[in-house]
Amino acid sequence: MRASFDARGDVVVVTGGGAGIGAALAGAVADAGGTAVVLDIEPRGPDQAAQARAGVDLVRVDVSDRPAVHAAIDDVVRRHGTVTGLVAGAAVQPRTRVIDMAEEEWHRVRAVNLDGVVWACQAVLPTMVAARHGSIVLFSSGLAHAGRAEAAAYAASKGAMVPFAKSLAAEVADHRVRVNVLFPGVIDTDQFRRANSGPEREHWAGSTGIGAPEDVVGSLLFLLSDAATMTGSTLSRDRAFAASPHPSEGAP
Numbered sequence: 001m002r003a004s005f006d007a008r009g010d011v012v013v014v015t016g017g018g019a020g021i022g023a024a025l026a027g028a029v030a031d032a033g034g035t036a037v038v039l040d041i042e043p044r045g046p047d048q049a050a051q052a053r054a055g056v057d058l059v060r061v062d063v064s065d066r067p068a069v070h071a072a073i074d075d076v077v078r079r080h081g082t083v084t085g086l087v088a089g090a091a092v093q094p095r096t097r098v099i100d101m102a103e104e105e106w107h108r109v110r111a112v113n114l115d116g117v118v119w120a121c122q123a124v125l126p127t128m129v130a131a132r133h134g135s136i137v138l139f140s141s142g143l144a145h146a147g148r149a150e151a152a153a154y155a156a157s158k159g160a161m162v163p164f165a166k167s168l169a170a171e172v173a174d175h176r177v178r179v180n181v182l183f184p185g186v187i188d189t190d191q192f193r194r195a196n197s198g199p200e201r202e203h204w205a206g207s208t209g210i211g212a213p214e215d216v217v218g219s220l221l222f223l224l225s226d227a228a229t230m231t232g233s234t235l236s237r238d239r240a241f242a243a244s245p246h247p248s249e250g251a252p
Helices: 020-031 066-080 103-131 152-159 161-175 190-195 198-206 214-224
Strands: 011-015 035-040 056-060 085-088 134-139 177-183 234-236
Touching: 011 020, 011 066, 011 103, 020 035, 020 056, 020 214, 035 066, 056 066, 066 103, 085 103, 085 214, 103 134, 103 152, 103 161, 103 177, 134 161, 134 214, 152 161, 161 177, 177 214
Parallel strands: 011 035, 011 085, 035 056, 085 134, 134 177, 177 234
Antiparallel strands: none
16 A cells, blocks of 8 residues: 655644754645644754755744744744644753763753643644644654663653643644654654764664664554544654665565
């Protein structure tokens, strides 16, 4: 069974969409006929996948800045008339032992990974509630369950995503706004490469496998689509699985 998505008329805000999974999603939304609005502190990220093109708007925003996030999304609504989807992907992942962690680092992780999600949700919800239509997707991580040395701040911030999403989903369900969480698995992004040394990368490659950003896009498009008739739910990609078969595997 082959899936396709029609995003005509949709406006999807992607925080942290200047690179990695968010950039791949922004391109896919545009390819499906929709408009993707990338909010990122560096909207022209290293992956170059979300460069200015038809269907993709790039907006420089620090998601930890609540007034800036609200102003940016208010402008999206003024320019496009609506916001139908939000994918809150902006995150930072420093590697520091708890005993060595500076107060500023802890607050920065919380401000981007958790506060930034709250501000983005607050900003899009009035439009979605008024329209009685919308889908919000948040990202968690396997580290939220397993933890990891030198990743306590990141793991803690991602651990907050499921209870936050379930609580928000209960608040807006009567307005037909959906809120779900995706665990994308281990994905080869610039952030992943910075946070994982050679031996750690080999560990992930030999256990869960390491996916590509494009491998996550189908799951995100599904959660954004009307086919995902669920809210307050989690979808977990525990092992890497390529979105397209390797040429040597042949077509299905």
